[in-house]
Amino acid sequence: MSLLVVGSIGFDTLETPYGKADSVLGGAAVYCGIGASFFADVRVVGVVGEDFAEQHLTFLRAYKLDLDGLEVKPGKTFRWGAKYQADVNIRETLFTDLNVFAAFNPRIPEKYRDSTYVFLGNIQPELQLSVLEQIKQPRLVALDTMNYWIERTPNELRKVLQRVDVLFVNDSEARSLAEDTHLISAIDRIRKMGPRTIIIKKGEHGVLMSHDHSFFSAPGFPLERVCDPTGAGDTFAGGFMGHMAKINRLDQSTFRQAAICGSAMASFACEQFGPERFQTLDDSQIRARVNAFHEMMKFVPW
């Protein structure tokens, strides 16, 4: 099945202990789209400015992303800069220039409206809801959000959450959304808001997935070197939703496999700057990493 991805597209300027990268392609729709492209057909809805050049389109088309939903608006593309500390879990945002992304109002092309798998990247909840209203009959809707929306637009977020199946948040976002300092009870409260599946992203510690009252824990992959964690969360979402769309079964086993696919793709994202690692990634490497996760997690009960 096809996966519809809606979210930011931009140029990231990154500095980590391992080097710098200037104006590399980034944004939720880019990372999620590329991550998912190794599993399913991906349709992208986003907005870019006039500075988004042919080379950037070529870069994205290499992943067979359907870019008919990409709007080009007068002005500049979204730009974001960040610096990571020696402990790459800590980063400082240096600048955020929303540019054309400030007025992003996702319009879903007619040919995308039959999408059954949908990823709503981190944007205003009312825009996320407007996307869903343009989709005929979604089968699995996933949503990412952040504290900014949880605090400023709680009602709009609650409204869209009622129509969401899978929520991606980190633990502080989960606590804030549920107004509950305790993660496990926070997850229970969030489930009552709509999502059957809640995925707590814990960075280097992996993810904790709550799906229909059962927990699944996927570790972070023990990388020799985390070059740049930018986009790891959205890449996780891409691998996750890509696998769901590919298998097209909503059973427990497929959700767990999807969490491992997401974890594998997120680990690749960290190995090089921006989305660079994906240019040399192939299915056999993904398979090997999935097997490595299996190996890391398995034990024989006695």
Add this chain to the structure above:
Amino acid sequence: MSLLVVGSIGFDTLETPYGKADSVLGGAAVYCGIGASFFADVRVVGVVGEDFAEQHLTFLRAYKLDLDGLEVKPGKTFRWGAKYQADVNIRETLFTDLNVFAAFNPRIPEKYRDSTYVFLGNIQPELQLSVLEQIKQPRLVALDTMNYWIERTPNELRKVLQRVDVLFVNDSEARSLAEDTHLISAIDRIRKMGPRTIIIKKGEHGVLMSHDHSFFSAPGFPLERVCDPTGAGDTFAGGFMGHMAKINRLDQSTFRQAAICGSAMASFACEQFGPERFQTLDDSQIRARVNAFHEMMKFVPW
């Protein structure tokens, strides 16, 4: 086989968001000893003061701990107080009264010298070494330490590490010991110092075990309520070493099972204040929790 446990024994005064506990039994040897007692015979070496009453001995004997290695010295027992924040991962030490523990010089009773499984709790590295010199032929030696010793007595610590098989540390301790900001390469460096097995304790995020170049990741158990995490690390060590001593095989499969036993026991430790939870714990509950870990970690590769 029997497990020898050497470490602190004290009274802890604890405050967490869920209540307070005054002068409950605590210390590395208590938590490790009790945790291990559900799997193997445990011999305890430690020191207490004259205020260590019959009721405390009775409490420990309920776990069939061999207390012939318990020295009673003139003075008071070690006391420690801590307050945990709403996020129980953050705690403040309120006081540390070493008392008789300040002059702890572990003497291993003759009848303990044939111990094959040994846990060296967090004490001065030179004392840890002196324990090993009193043991005839240990089969598996585990050691816990902390930044204090890593920074102040690096040479003594290096010396004892050469004779250690299993090292328990948290990630900042691993980085500091290896003088390497990157965890995975730090683990490689530590392996060259002696331990074949390095277990990174990550609190609520579980543990990462590196054993003979293979990684095993055990998640933290998603507890509804973490009442008091005091002693969770030492309880992990107890469950781990207890299982190793019980099975008495040093293969990959047994190490992984041991990591799950440790994780299960640590999760129980957090459910009530101090070591209270163990008073009502039985084998069927441990079995159920081990199965729950298995359930949380399993997925079917495709």
